[in-house]
Amino acid sequence: MLDIDEMGQDEIRELLHKVGYGHLGFIHEGKPYVMPMHYYLEDSDIYLFTTVGMKTHDMDADPDICLQVEEIHSPEHWRSAIVMGRAKHITEQPEIDRVMALVKQRDATLSPAINRTWTDSWGRAEVISIYRIEQGEMSGRTTDGVSSR
Numbered sequence: 001m002l003d004i005d006e007m008g009q010d011e012i013r014e015l016l017h018k019v020g021y022g023h024l025g026f027i028h029e030g031k032p033y034v035m036p037m038h039y040y041l042e043d044s045d046i047y048l049f050t051t052v053g054m055k056t057h058d059m060d061a062d063p064d065i066c067l068q069v070e071e072i073h074s075p076e077h078w079r080s081a082i083v084m085g086r087a088k089h090i091t092e093q094p095e096i097d098r099v100m101a102l103v104k105q106r107d108a109t110l111s112p113a114i115n116r117t118w119t120d121s122w123g124r125a126e127v128i129s130i131y132r133i134e135q136g137e138m139s140g141r142t143t144d145g146v147s148s149r
Contacts, residue, residue, distance in 0.1 A: 001147050002076060002143045002145065002146075002147055003143060003144075003146060003147055004141050004142070004143045005141065005142050005143065006139075006140070006141065007079065007081065007139075007140030007141060007142050009138065011079075011140060011142070012081045012138050012139070012140040013041075013044070015069060015071060015079050015081050015140065016039075016041050016046065016069055016081060016083070017041050018071070019069050019070075019071055020038060020039065020040070020041075020106070021036065021037065021038045021039065021069075022036075022037060022039065022067050022068050022069035022070070023035065023036055023037065023067070023068045023069075024036075024037040024039075024048070024055070024065060024066070024067055025065060025066035025067070025068065026055060026058050026059055026062070026064075026065045026066075026087070027058060027061075027062045027064070028054065028055075028058045033055075033058070034068075035055065037050070037067070039067065039133075040099070040102055040103055040106055042099075042102055044135070045132055045133075046067065046083060046085075046132070046133040046135070047090075047099050047102065047103075047130060047131065047132055047133075048087065048130065048131040048132075048133065049099070049100075049103050049128070049129075049130055050128070050129055050130075050131075051127060051128060051129065052127040052128075052129050056089075056129045056131075059087040059089070059131060060089060063086040063087045063088065064084075064085075064086055065084075065085060065086065065087045065133065066082060066083070066084050066085075067082070067083040067085075067133060068080065068081070068082050069081050069082075069083075074145070076143065076144075076145035077143065077144060077145050078142070078143060079140065079141070079142040080140060080141050080142075081138060081139065081140035082138070082139050082140070083133060083135055083137075083138050084135075084136045084137045084138075085133040085134050085135040085136045085137075086133070086134045086136065087131040087132075087133060087134075088131060088132045088133075088134050089129065089130075089131055090130040090131060090132055096130055099130050099132075100130075
């Protein structure tokens with residue numbers, strides 16, 4: 001049996017900073033829905049950079065979200081963190097520009113997945129949306145493979 005320990009807030013932030021991707025949970029048509037998602041951490045702010053589509057529609061309708069991030073070395077050596085919060089759609093151009101600079105600085109090759117079958121009313125296949133997670137609560141667990149039993 002493994003000993004599973006609580007992570008402190010600094011350990012959780014370090015994990016969030018290191019990993020950069022996780023699983024975003026939100027409500028879709030009244031039911032929980034989870035999908036993989038890159039995120040960008042700046043100080044204690046977490047930003048989601050994506051294209052307009054199902055998840056943006058759902059987050060605008062119900063902004064309560066959950067972001068789960070993990071680092072797994074083996075079944076006995078892992079860390080996992082959960083951020084519960086609200087997704088706030090960023091609409092002010094100065095903040096959009098600042099976050100886009102952060103995204104490009106972190107990894108210029110990363111971009112949201114583009115749904116090839118979807119276009120907006122102007123015929124564009126790629127419409128970018130940025131959200132900031134306004135945090136409510138962070139928790140984390142870790143194990144190093146050592147059992148006290």
